[in-house]
Amino acid sequence: MKVDVVIVGGGIAGASAAYFLSQHGSVALVEREEHFSYHSSGRTAAQFTVGIGAPTMRRMAQASRSFLETPPEGFCTHSILTPRGCLTVAKAGKEGVLRRLQDNLASAGARAEYLDKEAALALFPALVAENVDAGVHEPDAMDIDVDLLLQGYLRGAKARGASLLTRTPIESIRRESGAWIVGWQGGEIAAPILVNAAGAWADEVSRMAGLAPIGIVPHRRTAFTFALQKEFDTRSWPHVGSVDYNWYVKPEQGCLMGSLSDAVPTQPGDVYPEDLDVAQAIENIEAETRLRIGRPLSQWAGLRSFVADRNPVAGSRPDAPGFFWLAGQGGCGILTSPAMGQALAALVAGHDLPAHLTEIGVSARDLSPSREGLVGGA
Incomplete structure (x- = not known):
């Protein structure tokens, strides 16, 4: 050929x-x-x-935003993007890191809202109040199909x-x-x-x-899903993560996704979730939120590849x-x-x-x- x-x-x-x-x-x-x-x-x-x-x-x-928001005619049958929002939270002492994130968002033309404790809790009520002092919210972050x-x-x-x-x-x-x-x-x-x-x-x-x-250099990242809890209505929750990149939680259809936000250098190939990474992610999420995960519904790993x-x-x-x-x-x-x-x-x-x-x-x-x-x- x-x-x-x-x-x-x-x-x-x-x-x-x-x-x-x-x-x-x-x-x-x-x-x-x-x-x-x-x-x-x-x-x-x-x-x-x-x-x-x-x-x-x-x-x-x-x-890439304009293509994803308005793809060419005939490209797809419904919207590629669905509103979600993204919230990054931090304890006192990490305000500088949050401000840099806010600046990065603004430099790319995105709305970036600096939130106090009460506003962050309003967006993600599962947070443990004493473990959060501020956050940055990107309201125009989206889920991608x-x-x-x-x-x-x-x-x-x-x-x-x-x-x-x-x-x-x-x-x-x-x-x-x-x-x-x-x-x-x-x-x-x-x-x-x-x-x-x-x-x-x-x-x-x-x-x-x-x-x-x-x-x-490929890096392994492990993720898992876990069951919803009756006391929380997650439908309007944003994607939420810590400014230290040691956990994130994202609403999915009928469940929640969690991750350690890990990036472990590895070799190219099929990768599988590490039990220790899943356990550490669960520990981190349960320490900083009121979510109780128990046994994950599913778990997997993927590769993220970077140059220097x-x-x-x-x-x-x-x-x-x-x-x-x-x-x-x-x-x-x-x-x-x-x-x-x-x-x-x-x-x-x-x-x-x-x-x-x-x-x-x-x-x-x-x-x-x-x-x-x-x-x-x-």
């Missing part, structure tokens, strides 16, 4: 790349698992927020003729006569452009192609003609996927970044795999 672009990795990054690149040429999206979005993208709290510390990641979230977004990308790409391949474990990548040849048992694809959207496996794909890695500066990567390097990285989106891959896909499509075409990115201060250098500080950078 010959196409204009072959994309390795069928998570949300690869799906968004297929959607935007298929507007300009023929595309093949290759995923080794049985279905798309198997690893990180399918194991997420699914929150849209711009309360992100890494500056470029925060701006890419800001630039991840499957709706993913299927919109895949359906749109397929409608433009993209080939969507699952159960295709790649065994080799080589450069030959100006094309990248991606091979697996029983087949291969040739394309002048290869997009490495392999998430936690992005460095493995780079090495397979004979290229230096960019320093992707925790900002995303999109672009190519001088030592790798026709090879583009789309990686390092950490826990923000879903909420930044529109802007990241649009940026990648422009860079592959040799164009400037879209105006809605440059107008908020994002440059190609900010996203480049050659930027200073990365393993394969300058």
Whole structure:
């Protein structure tokens, strides 16, 4: 098979790349698992927020809001976003951290409300009053319908003729006569452009192609669901977490989700929840709230992959003609996927970044795999 672009990795990054690149040429999206979005993208709290510390990641979230709020006609059958809000709480002495979060939100054009104890308790009545003194509320944070977004990308790409391949474990990548040849048992694809959207496996794909890695480090995060309590009406609760990032709670349909907010460096692969992490999360949540969890209803783990500066990567390097990285989106891959896909499509075409990115201060250098500080950078 010959196409204009072959994309390795069928998570949300690869799906968004297929959607935007298929507007300009023929595309093949290759995923080794049985279905798309198997690893990180399918194991997420699914929150849209711009309360992100890494500056470029925060701006890419800001630039993605309009697509998620008003997707193109025919992209999906109902709204991708549902109002939720996000509350971060802290004890006395952490006001400076809360103020920095408030500043980050404001810098990305979001409403950011600094709350006293009473206002925080009004939003999340399960808090233990003596354990909270202030909070920051992002009222425009949203829940994301991840499957709706993913299927919109895949359906749109397929409608433009993209080939969507699952159960295709790649065994080799080589450069030959100006094309990248991606091979697996029983087949291969040739394309002048290869997009490495392999998430936690992005460095493995780079090495397979004979290229230096960019320093992707996967981190495990464990989460679980637990039963509702009769004394609380959770329907209007926001996503709530501590400013110390040692727990969060999020309402789900018919239950609550909890997490330690852990980020444990690990190797790429299937990851599973650690009993100690679940137990520590339960201890932290029960210490700072009036929730009593008991036995979790379900539990799982997912991967969040970062480069050294925790900002995303999109672009190519001088030592790798026709090879583009789309990686390092950490826990923000879903909420930044529109802007990241649009940026990648422009860079592959040799164009400037879209105006809605440059107008908020994002440059190609900010996203480049050659930027200073990365393993394969300058």
